[in-house]
Amino acid sequence: MNETLQIVIFFVIAIAVVGSAAVLLLKGRRTPPGAYPTIRDADDRGGLDVHGATSVDLVDGEVATTPGVVVPDDLSGLDEAVTELPTTERPEPVQGRLARLRARLVRSNTALGKGLLALLSRDKIDEDVWDEVEETLLLADLGTEPTTELVDALRARVKVSGSRSPEEVKAMLREELIKLVDPTMDRSLATERHLDRPAIVLVVGVNGVGKTTTVGKLARVLVAEDKDVLLGAADTFRAAAAEQLATWGQRVGVPTVKSDIDGADPASVAFEAVKAGIDQEVDVVMIDTAGRLQNKVGLMDELGKVKRVIEKQGTVDEVLLVLDATTGQNGLSQAKVFSEVVNVTGIVLTKLDGTAKGGIVVAIQRSLGVPVKLVGLGEGADDLAPFEAESFVDALLN
Structure with missing residues (x-):
């Protein structure tokens, strides 16, 4: 009976030792903090929680992840990263603000327009005037090529019309500037x-x-x-x-x-x-x-x-x-x-x-x-x- 008891105790001790060794081995192989499996297809999250996936790297077409990004659960934005204010503002309509912004642009940019109109409305438009027009446009950051185009076009139109009235000069200048800004571009x-x-x-x-x-x-x-x-x-x-x-x-x-x-x-x-x-x-x-x-x-x-x-x-x-x-x-x-x-x-x-x-x-x-x-x-x-x-x-x- 004593021999049987000793054999049982021996096996219990042996199992305990082997189990401890296995635990230690598994601990040694445990994935270190921050290491997550690679996701080969970015559309397949592989079961990862989106709250814990963040650092994305492209290596041979693979996307790797590590923790750190906070993603709101829904559009309320109510989580530890984003807390919605008690009252939510309603932005004014886009069209409603354009007139006010245009008025502000008028105040800040009149130097260019007034300078050109003053030059082009002189009684005599000679080479010196055209040089001043060109300088004004260059100082306004229009660029060399567009400036040359605008000056050449205005020269031709003023010469043909022979006009010196501010209204007609302004109309010509407006048309040529609009061409340069190009309203045909998809904005x-x-x-x-x-x-x-x-x-x-x-x-x-x-x-x-x-x-x-x-x-x-x-x-x-x-x-x-x-x-x-x-x-x-x-x-x-x-x-x-x-x-x-x-x-x-x-x-x-x-x-x-x-x-x-x-x-x-x-x-x-x-x-x-x-x-x-x-x-x-x-x-x-x-x-x-x-x-x-x-x-x-x-x-x-x-x-x-x-x-x-x-x-x-x-x-x-x-x-x-x-x-x-x-x-x-x-x-x-x-x-x-x-x-x-x-x-x-x-x-x-x-x-x-x-x-x-x-x-x-x-x-x-x-x-x-x-x-x-x-x-x-x-x-x-x-x-x-x-x-x-x-x-x-x-x-x-x-």
Whole structure:
């Protein structure tokens, strides 16, 4: 009996030792914190919780994930990342704000129009006058080629008509300026929902041009058009950017997808924002990106990666490049590089109320071959409006 008991005790001890060793071995092989399985198809989440999936990387066509992005469960935006304000603002209709913004443009850009009209209404229009006209246009950032075209066209028309009356000169100048601004360009925003997914808008630009503010203001424009909108805070390098964007969204009841990890992979936030937009069946997903210098190759490559990752789920419908109108011709070099990396489809000109250099509209469109679609004319929440060629020229010449 004692021998039997000893044998039983021996086996119990042996099983306990083997079990402990197995536990230790499994602990040694446990997946370290932050390591998650690779998802080969971005549309198949493989059962991962969207609240825990964030850093997205493209390696041989694969999408890898790590935790950190907070995704609102629905369009109320009520979670730890976004808390809706007690009262939600109703943005004013887009058409209602255009007259006010045009009036502001009139006040800020009269130097160009008045200067040209004064020159062209002189009793004698000689070579010196045409030189002054050309100089005025160049100082207004119209660009060399458009300036030459405009001066040549006006020379011919003034010579043929022989007119010196301010009304007739103004009419000719208006017609030629409208031709340069080109009202035939398609300035509509691609923000209509597709059958199976939202429209996707990517907003890019250099540091300090007002991208986050522009995204917030554009969200107001879309809400005023009764669209359901979701924002993605892919500017993960500027500490306050995500909170700033979320605040803009809160004011009009729009949720924001953002990372709770400083310096997180921006492509991951963009990926999750689009994923959430598809799941929640919103109309438009807008992605805010970090400002980057156009001469920084690494940063520009990263921007290209953001776009590629987004397109694992759907084509980016609109890429808006935000430019500061006060930078003038310097903005052209910025625009060209961004266009090469992410195929810019439209320009947003901010701070147009702070400069008399309205000619930059023509120069940018000529340089890129894409239209100015939106203009910012102030710091107010609704100081963003669709660009209209004729209204713009009329404001210059008022």
